[in-house]
Amino acid sequence: MDFNLVFGLGLGVAAICASLGGLFLLAALQGTAFRPNSSIFQERHNGAMFIFDADVLIDCTPSARAVLAASPAQGAPFEKLIAHLSPLFPDIEQHLANLSQSGTVSLAAEDRDDQPILLVAELRGGLTRISLIDSENSSKMPGLDPLVHRAMTDELTFLRSMLAQAPLLAWREREDGEVVWANSAYLMKAADLLPSGQDLTWPLPRLFDRTASNQGAVGQRQKLRFADDLVSWFDLVSVPDGAGRRVYAIPADTAVQAETTLRDFMQTLTKTFAHLPIGLAIFDSQRQLQLFNPALLDLTGLPPDFLSLRPSLLSVLDALRDRKMVPEPKDYHGWRRQITDLERAASSGVYEETWNLPGGQTYRVIGRPHPNGALALMIEDISGEITRTRRYRADLELGQSVIDSMDEAVAVFSETGALVMTNIAYSKLWLHDPSINLSGDGIKSLANYWRTVAAPNPIWAEAEEFVCTIGDRETWAGEARLLDGRLINCRFLPLAGGATLVGFRIDTAKEGATPRVQGSQRRRA
Numbered sequence: 001m002d003f004n005l006v007f008g009l010g011l012g013v014a015a016i017c018a019s020l021g022g023l024f025l026l027a028a029l030q031g032t033a034f035r036p037n038s039s040i041f042q043e044r045h046n047g048a049m050f051i052f053d054a055d056v057l058i059d060c061t062p063s064a065r066a067v068l069a070a071s072p073a074q075g076a077p078f079e080k081l082i083a084h085l086s087p088l089f090p091d092i093e094q095h096l097a098n099l100s101q102s103g104t105v106s107l108a109a110e111d112r113d114d115q116p117i118l119l120v121a122e123l124r125g126g127l128t129r130i131s132l133i134d135s136e137n138s139s140k141m142p143g144l145d146p147l148v149h150r151a152m153t154d155e156l157t158f159l160r161s162m163l164a165q166a167p168l169l170a171w172r173e174r175e176d177g178e179v180v181w182a183n184s185a186y187l188m189k190a191a192d193l194l195p196s197g198q199d200l201t202w203p204l205p206r207l208f209d210r211t212a213s214n215q216g217a218v219g220q221r222q223k224l225r226f227a228d229d230l231v232s233w234f235d236l237v238s239v240p241d242g243a244g245r246r247v248y249a250i251p252a253d254t255a256v257q258a259e260t261t262l263r264d265f266m267q268t269l270t271k272t273f274a275h276l277p278i279g280l281a282i283f284d285s286q287r288q289l290q291l292f293n294p295a296l297l298d299l300t301g302l303p304p305d306f307l308s309l310r311p312s313l314l315s316v317l318d319a320l321r322d323r324k325m326v327p328e329p330k331d332y333h334g335w336r337r338q339i340t341d342l343e344r345a346a347s348s349g350v351y352e353e354t355w356n357l358p359g360g361q362t363y364r365v366i367g368r369p370h371p372n373g374a375l376a377l378m379i380e381d382i383s384g385e386i387t388r389t390r391r392y393r394a395d396l397e398l399g400q401s402v403i404d405s406m407d408e409a410v411a412v413f414s415e416t417g418a419l420v421m422t423n424i425a426y427s428k429l430w431l432h433d434p435s436i437n438l439s440g441d442g443i444k445s446l447a448n449y450w451r452t453v454a455a456p457n458p459i460w461a462e463a464e465e466f467v468c469t470i471g472d473r474e475t476w477a478g479e480a481r482l483l484d485g486r487l488i489n490c491r492f493l494p495l496a497g498g499a500t501l502v503g504f505r506i507d508t509a510k511e512g513a514t515p516r517v518q519g520s521q522r523r524r525a
Contacts, residue, residue, distance in 0.1 A: 048060075048061060048063040048064040048066075048067050048131070048132040049061045049063075049064055049129065049130070049131045049132075050064050050077075050081065050128075050129070050130040050131075051127055051128070051129050051130075052078060052127065052128040052130070053126070053127055053128075054128075055076060055078040055079075056076075056078075057076075057077040057078065058127065060077075064132075067081070067084060067132070068080050068081060068084075070084065071083055071084040081130070085119070088109040088117060089107050089109055089119060092107070092119070095107065095121070096121060096128070096130075099121055099122075099123050099128060100123060103122065103123055104120070104121065104122040104123070105119075105120070105121045105122070106118065106119070106120050106121075107119040107121075117132065117133070118132070118133040119131070119132055119133075120133065163183050164183055164184045165184065166183060166185060167185065167251065168185060168248055168249060168250050168251065169182075169183070169185045169186040169189060169207070169234065169248070169249035170182070170183045170185070170186060170246070170247070170248050170249075171183070171186050171204075171246075171247055172241060172244060172245070172246050172247075173206075173244050173245060173247065174243065174244040175243050175244055175245075177206065178203050179203060179204040179205070179206060180203075180204075180244070182204055186204075186207070186249075187204075189207060189224065189232075190204060190205050190207060192226060193205070193207065193224065193226065207224060207249075208222045208224075208234070208236060208247075208249065209222065220235065220236040220237075221233060221234070221235055221236075221252060221256075222234055222236055222249070232251070232253060233251070233252040233253050233255075233256040234249040234250060234251060234252055235249070235250045235252045235255075236248070236249055236250075237250065270291075270293075273291075273293035274293055274294055276293055276295055277295055277380070277381075278295060278378050278379065278380045279292075279293065279295045279296035279297075279298070279299040279300060279378065279379035279380070280292060280293045280295070280296060280376065280377075280378055280379075281296055281316065281376070281377045281378075281379075282370065282374060282375070282376050282377075283312075283313050283374060283375045283376075283377070284372075284373070284374050285372055285373030285374060286312075287312050287313040287314070287343070287375065288310050288311070288312055289307060289310045289311055289312070289313075289316060290310065290374075292307050296379065299325075299363070299379050299381055300320055300323070300325050300379065301323050301325065302316070302319055302320070302323070306319065313343060313375070313377075324357065324358050324359065325357060325363075326355060326357070327355050327356060327357070328358060343367075343375070345367060351365075351366065351367035352364070352365070352366045352367070353365050354382070360383070361381060361383045362381070362382050362383045362386045363379055363380065363381055363382065364379075364380045364382045365377070365378070365379050365380075366378045366380075399421070400421060400423075403421065403422075403423040404423045404424045404425075406423060406425060407425060407505070408425060408503045408504065408505045409422075409423065409425040409426035409428070409429040409430070409503065409504040409505070410422065410423045410425070410426055410501060410502070410503050410504075411426055411434075411446065411501075411502045412495070412499060412500070412501050412502075413442070413443050413467045413499060413500045413501075413502065414498070414499055415470070415497060415498030415499060416442075416468075417442045417443040417444065417464075417467050417468045418441070418442050419434055419441040419442060419443075419446065420499065422434060426504070429488070429504055429506070430449070430450070430453065430504075431453075432449070434446065443463070443464050443467040443468065444464060447460040447461070447463055447464050450480075453482060453483055454480050454481060454482050454483060455480070455481045455482070455483065457480045457481075459478040459479075459480055459490060460480075462478075463490070463492060463502065466492050466500065467492075467500045467502070470498065473494040474494070475491065475492065475493050475494065476491070476492055477489065477490060477491040477492070478490045478491075478492075479507070486506055487506070487507045488504050488505060488506055488507065489504070489505045489506075489507045490502070490503070490504055491503045
């Protein structure tokens with residue numbers, strides 16, 4: 001092999017290796033020099049600095065992020081920063097708004113600990129740079145940003161003040177029940193329960209039974225009794241806290257008083273319902289029976305153990321149907337449809353029906369809606385009332401049939417002069433039937449009608465006066481002549497209760513006599 005050829009190949013390989021090594025070195029140097037950072041600020045920058053484009057946050061330091069996290073406001077970062085700085089710099093928002101004119105703003109403030117804080121805001125290239133400087137405390141707390149520490153201190157002070165002034169009792173206890181911390185409300189209650197002349201000592205006394213606070217359930221109710229026999233009620237809430245627990249005692253005097261008042265009111269209602277002759281059943285929004293009175297048992301015959309199980313409305317109505325205590329429908333599907341209509345009508349407050357039972361009883365059933373979707377069903381036995389009404393109607397029909405059998409035309413007026421009844425002879429004589437609308441006719445309207453169909457006669461005015469007279473009266477009589485020439489004898493008879501009977505009879509024996517009023521036959525008290 002030629003020596004020159006070998007030497008040339010060696011030089012070529014060496015050149016290629018050198019070139020590749022240079023490329024790798026250059027790439028490594030470029031990767032180190034241009035490694036991207038998560039922030040435009042260097043890691044050594046520990047101050048609180050913000051960069052905004054208008055009100056949009058571009059970047060900030062880790063300390064600045066902690067300041068934003070400690071802000072009590074909600075919303076965009078710019079709003080949270082303004083809310084955090086406003087107590088120290090009241091005009092900060094106005095100064096930042098004028099930054100486009102001034103270019104830079106420097107503000108100094110002192111917090112409650114007389115520690116100076118400097119705010120520097122400047123406008124560069126259209127971006128707003130805001131820096132917070134607390135140089136005095138930077139040397140005192142190395143490794144901890146002073147602004148973050150200040151925000152944490154403010155929050156801690158606020159939480160301590162809020163818990164100390166809370167109107168509820170709060171304390172922390174160990175697993176063995178020893179109270180190791182308590183707020184001001186707890187200490188004040190403990191001091192009130194101490195004997196006269198004795199002060200609080202460590203460990204703090206327990207105010208409530210450990211059994212209650214140890215259960216950890218919500219809604220436990222305990223009471224404290226003071227020396228003047230006053231009682232305060234509290235609802236205890238226990239939360240696990242490591243080896244111990246945190247317990248909160250919420251005042252419940254108002255709730256206890258309301259529950260006591262409600263219980264007394266319910267007892268009063270129960271006693272009142274127990275003496276009602278009307279059967280009462282109250283169903284809740286789910287149509288489950290919640291309350292009933294003894295009258296319901298007497299009227300329906302339902303067993304008490306069945307009603308004590310709080311059955312549904314459909315179950316109660318089905319039980320009534322089995323005992324034939326409801327009107328029997330033609331078919332079961334119609335019965336179910338009737339129950340649905342009953343519930344819908346009762347919910348709107350328009351259900352009221354009369355049940356004629358197979359056993360002869362008559363019940364009035366009323367459904368009324370109650371608050372929160374409840375439903376009240378009332379059942380009343382009106383059999384006696386129906387019997388009396390039917391008897392009264394029978395008596396009226398009997399009396400009407402009696403006067404209809406009379407030949408004399410009769411009209412009966414009440415004490416107030418209203419027409420009560422007439423007979424068939426009256427309608428034939430006067431050619432009209434006022435009994436069709438008794439509510440619209442009285443002695444005055446009928447006397448005016450009599451004047452139109454009879455010759456002029458003062459008897460009609462005296463008839464009006466006699467019917468409307470209150471007190472003792474005597475029977476009297478008179479005569480009148482109709483326009484067709486017939487002469488009628490009129491008599492006016494007082495009845496019981498101030499009522500008056502007026503009778504008319506055609507006098508055939510005196511057809512040619514001159515009409516006159518027989519005053520000699522009229523007698524009055």
